[in-house]
Amino acid sequence: MQKITLKRFNNSGNIIKRNVHYTIDYENLLNAAQFEAASAEDGSYLIIAGAGTGKTRTLVYRLARLIETGYDPQSILLLTFTRKAAREMMNRSSLLLDERCEKISGGTFHSFANLTLRKYAKSLGLSSGFTILDQGDSEDVVNLLRNQMKLVTTGKRFPLKQTLIKIFSLAVNTGKTIGEIVEQEYPHFRDDLDKIFELHKGYIAYKYQNNLLDYDDLLIFLLRFLNEDSLPARKLREGIRFVMVDEYQDTNHLQAEITRGLAGNNNVMVVGDDAQSIYAFRGASFQNIMDFPKLFPDTKIIKLEENYRSTPEILNFTNRIYQAAIQKYDKELFSRRETGELPAIIAAPNVEMQAKFIVERVLDLREEGISLEDIAILFRSSYFSFELEIELQKANIPFVKVGGMRFLETAHIKDILAFLRIALNPKDVISWYRILLLHEGIGPKTAQKILTALESGQISIEADPERSENNLVTEKLYPLFKLIYTLHKKKMRPSEMAELVIEYYYPIFMDKYYDDYKKRKKDIDTFQNITQRYERLDTLISDMAIEPPIDSVSELGEEDKNEELLTLSTIHSAKGLEWHSVFIMHAVDGFFPSSRAAESLDAMEEERRLMYVAATRAKKNLFITYPMNIYDRESGTTLSKPSRFISTITPDLAAGFLLE
């Protein structure tokens, strides 16, 4: 046990002296660099944490130590990218110390923005009852506006609604103009620029009029709030003693400015790995982590370089991949693990043989006693694994594929949510539109007519449709209006409302998805279960946008919980995870790296980091496979080259194999 005398501020700002008895032996449980980071208090720190160097462990120990030292947990703000990461760190620090750690102010940038804005919305001219649009909602708004503005001209293709939202969002997240984004990322839509501008203006106006914020707005308004020197803003800043940001290499410029705005006292610790920055495509700025010491001039840089995950062979290999990077914080990961096999690079004659090889090798590994749970197949893009999935099915190997459609984004769940949203807010035009179009015989035109009637008050759900005489509410729509009326008027628990909605929706659902209703039916059951946890409809609905109770259907694991599953995953989804044996498949130039990256140096550098992330997931075995021939739609079968990141690897770093 250590005894330390230190000076500190208590909450009222007075300096007090006190002896601290630590119950945790930080110095011996961490290595020197980890300890230096974990015991840091005031000041700015940049922790460069290489893959597998115990980054989360270090953060968790720092949280515990700050609290043991006597700082108020609520004065520590921990910002992460995913809810999962925030949850994990809180849980682990609570386990390490005690439940005081649950009180740390932590969460994603977006959830922090949401809470702050609702609290201080008034000073920004926002109503605190704003609704958050998720990406799908934003797309629906754009779609509605596009139809209203009559921007679709026949014969010429206009960007898809999702592309439009991507353009708008990228502009916000990178700080560039719409024009620049279109020019750089979507030059083929250059001619439509005027229309895109117009739509963007309409989108912003619509959000403003209807008290809606999309994900990007949350960050924009938070930053605006922090930058104004109002009393509430100052109060917020004064309440925060320490700011911590995880995965700093994946922050965008807005988030960097928010970090700057929150850390008024310069007590800020950001943690990340420049070598693992792989989200530039959604606006993350690799430059942020490189420029952090400029943002906070007295920054101390601490590097974690001891890797606890992989064999020295794998580390030598991954170090080589990253050595070639143009811009980086110099570091050399080392491992004290016992030596193992060299990574293997396997050339297969074609795609089918590549899949067969992986299947066989997985079966071998299982024979050797390695659980399927400890094996992963990683790929650049999710369609690379199609053939493999077929082969796995043939061989009866159970697997999960990570990175699929998310639960709340599935059409049938969105449909059900739309009913509930109307019950809560009858003016929710987007949800009305969605629901009206579900009905037979109602297309965009009729729906629009009904919407206008609703807006002008010609039809109202305040009145019992039984007694109203409105020719717009035909026999067909009568049940719908009766349902909405009941939901809106009667006091019910969310679960009861959901039940009524599902009862009404079921025939429509069966008709729409007659061929694959089974899986979707399970989603609906799941949703019904979720609603039972809620007492109020409004919290249910706002939680769905910002903190959905589950991420995906597979997370529920209603399959046999005991069954071992092989993991198939995109590299992006595999970040932060590790397996005993890892396969990286389809490492073909033009696919990985993607041919789209060829024009831009930055993009190519990101592809390299992606390879680095993939390879550093492996603890003991690393296999990289590629087919030598690929079927191409235009030219038939063509000869392919291995990924440029592995073709220069020398035999001392990896063993090459040729499949016959």
Added chain:
DNA sequence: ACAAATACTATTTTT
């Protein structure tokens, strides 16, 4: 005006 049939397009993911 709507529905059904067809053509097209898309990396990567989180909030």
Added chain:
DNA sequence: TAGTATTTGT
């Protein structure tokens, strides 16, 4: 693959 936009048919 699958969701979406466009064309064609009723």
